[in-house]
Amino acid sequence: MDLKLDNKVAIVTGASKGIGLAVTRTLLAEGARVVATSRRTSPELDALADDRLVHVPADLMDPEAPARVIAEAVRLHGGVDVLVNNAGGPPPGVSLPRSSFVDASDADWRAMFEFNLFSAVRAIRAVLPVMLERGGGSIVNVSSGNARQPSPINVDYGAAKAGMNNLTKVLSEEFGPRGIRVNTVSPGPVRTAWWTEEGRVADTIAAQAGTDRDTVMDSLVPEMMRLSTGRLADPQEVADAVVLLASPRSASTTGAEFAVDSGFLKGL
Incomplete structure (x- = not known):
């Protein structure tokens, strides 16, 4: 199936490994131009070297970093069609799982929300005017099954991801009529x-x-x-869902959550 992504400009956060690397690889295979961002590159990302791939180093714990990445994509390519907010998991210096809710301090909670929610909020805030000027776009937020299946050993992480799911719904309602689709992919253990x-x-x-x-x-x-x-799950299985949602083939899909979780979520 042609996903109609030839020459589309996509930004992928957390692109150096795991799901982000698989998303980057798949977007390139579909003909997109990709701005991959992470704190550092990796041998696996370097192996994808292509004239359609640019790595922009950024620490998304820095509140100014998401806007700089968006601005660099606009400088290089004139606009942005796709934003994949994939960066997430334990922020630098934080280890998961915890043994209990009481093991997470205020500082731990702040760091978890900075990395897993606020970095996406800031990237979306920066990309919206760019996409609106372009006539639309697609935003895919990578969440987690823990957003809907709470875990006492990952409580701050799950709360941040639940916020991302809520954010997705709100944005899809406000900006869907203006051509911007916003969806969530929720992996289980990958x-x-x-x-x-x-x-x-x-x-x-x-x-x-x-x-x-x-x-x-x-x-x-x-x-x-x-x-x-x-x-x-394999990272590629998550990436396939992300890229399909990014594609114009999903033109009538917005505000949706896709679980790629090996059957982890049991509830309706």
């Missing part, structure tokens, strides 16, 4: 660095359960989270 890197979630759970990280990801977590597919 085989990204958050799980797989040394010292991250799989190792934390493995230490608590007296097992190893492969057992955690291959069997313990799918059983514990009651994943219908019996496995963690």
